[in-house]
Amino acid sequence: MNIRTLCLGILFFDDVTGYEIKKLAAEGRFNHFIEASYGSIYPTLNRLTDEGLLVWREETQDGKPSRKVYSITDRGRDALFATLHEETRPDIFKSEFLFVCLYSAYLETDTLKKLVSTQVHRLREGLERLQSAAQQCSHPGSQFAIGYGVALHKAAIDYVNENKHLLENSPEIWPDVAAQ
Amino acid sequence: MNIRTLCLGILFFDDVTGYEIKKLAAEGRFNHFIEASYGSIYPTLNRLTDEGLLVWREETQDGKPSRKVYSITDRGRDALFATLHEETRPDIFKSEFLFVCLYSAYLETDTLKKLVSTQVHRLREGLERLQSAAQQCSHPGSQFAIGYGVALHKAAIDYVNENKHLLENSPEIWPDVAAQ
DNA sequence: GTTCACATGTAACAGGTTACATGATTGG
DNA sequence: CCAATCATGTAACCTGTTACATGTGAAC
Structure with missing residues (x-):
């Protein structure tokens, strides 16, 4: 499962920032079978935006830095579901x-x-x-x-x-x- | 667990070829928690040999191509056990x-x-x-x-x-x- | 005659991670 | 004042895979 699909998959459920994607991958419903670092998330979000699969808006908050909240587009949803219909690769376990x-x-x-x-x-x-x-x-x-x-x-x-x-x-x- | 340590670990138990290391990783006692391709195994074996952690001998067989059988050296065993004493990283599961x-x-x-x-x-x-x-x-x-x-x-x-x-x-x- | 199992290797590429760089604000 | 949390991003690096290249001999 690549970071690209992870980002689309999380943004299918919610509008979030890159920062939150990392948190959700580490703590949310994805926490036990996926991982991601900022160094892969941020470039991926930019690339998905360039491709028209995501859009973002800037949200200013008081007391915190402003943030880029991403939303998935219709084309993004299509891309996600195309991936979901591909044959899954076997699980990976390393210990x-x-x-x-x-x-x-x-x-x-x-x-x-x-x-x-x-x-x-x-x-x-x-x-x-x-x-x-x-x-x-x-x-x-x-x-x-x-x-x-x-x-x-x-x-x-x-x-x-x-x-x-x-x-x-x-x-x-x-x-x-x-x-x- | 990197390929380097996998090679040392397999060669600790037996003298084998690069070809067999792949088989053992896919079918033997390592099969469920590790993976390796030829593209990583062969260069790793050469590097470990250069570093003095392995030695090899050529074995000619009739009916099959000749093969390079690797053995672990004392320094190789030391390197393996140094790694075994490091703190393990958490298991990785991807699904x-x-x-x-x-x-x-x-x-x-x-x-x-x-x-x-x-x-x-x-x-x-x-x-x-x-x-x-x-x-x-x-x-x-x-x-x-x-x-x-x-x-x-x-x-x-x-x-x-x-x-x-x-x-x-x-x-x-x-x-x-x-x-x- | 062609497919399979044995056997070794390289080079280009992919897909990450790590470390660095920056900066605001809050709480101890 | 320092650490932690929030927040975004880049660049260098690492590790490994995929695809290619090559060749033997056996079995069908």
């Missing part, structure tokens, strides 16, 4: 955590304990973000997508808690540690 | 499937049915790949990592099967479809 786990038999108990606790902590944070996003979006597609994330986060937390002993006791390497 | 789901209320029933069946099909394939990898790797770290993937794939399949009605019936848009 440094699991990579390190492969070498658990060769790592110190402290390293492994920290690795696991960091992962569980991140999963719990992710779960909380999802649950707070779920309260803000009532419409069915978003509920489905957030529910998917919740289900996977819960499954991951449960799995790690039930199986972390496979990592942390390494009888081949530290029999004394395993014995305690 | 065009979930993105499209957000717009379910605006998509045709056929499009949604195909979307869901493609996703379930891919998840089942992924699950099979994981289960066949599990049979090949007995050591604890790999079992943990593969088990994590299995747990998440199963959770995803269950979630989609139990909740796809949220996507496919869109009463706001097609009341007649919802009524049947």
Whole structure:
């Protein structure tokens, strides 16, 4: 999913600024399956505007800098839906955590304990973000997508808690540690 | 997880060729959380060799082209373990499937049915790949990592099967479809 | 005879990120 | 006064993919 489609997709729901797109991607209904930086968002918004898929208006606010609020155009909606009808590419999952786990038999108990606790902590944070996003979006597609994330986060937390002993006791390497 | 570390990580377990690294990343114990193309693997192997982290030998085989079999050096192992001790970056999950789901209320029933069946099909394939990898790797770290993937794939399949009605019936848009 | 699996590699390109640059206003 | 939040943007860089280029031998 590229930044271009993300911008169109967010602007389909709401008129927002580049700044807010980053927030929504990090915290809103998109939070668990997409990411974006300012360095990609702002140039993309300008390009989409040049192409006539977006328009913007300047909004002055007191107490805050003025901002460029973008809206999607009819042509923008068409472009979005053309993309939505293309065949989806497979999901991408990358995990440094699991990579390190492969070498658990060769790592110190402290390293492994920290690795696991960091992962569980991140999963719990992710779960909380999802649950707070779920309260803000009532419409069915978003509920489905957030529910998917919740289900996977819960499954991951449960799995790690039930199986972390496979990592942390390494009888081949530290029999004394395993014995305690 | 970059290709450099992937190469070192695979070569820690076995002496292999660039061609096999791609296969292992796609089918072996790494299959669900990493990806790599030849265009990144071959230049990386050459660079790691220049840096003294790998060595290679030519193996002639009858019936097949000769091949360059790489081995990790002591310095390569050191570099790998230095990386394994760095703080892991959070997992990355990207899903065009979930993105499209957000717009379910605006998509045709056929499009949604195909979307869901493609996703379930891919998840089942992924699950099979994981289960066949599990049979090949007995050591604890790999079992943990593969088990994590299995747990998440199963959770995803269950979630989609139990909740796809949220996507496919869109009463706001097609009341007649919802009524049947 | 042509397709498949094996095998290695390059070059152009795409799609990002990171760090930098700027600046207003609020709250501690 | 300093940090944080809001707000926009650029430029250099990095990492990796795609497409191309090449070649062997087996199986059908």
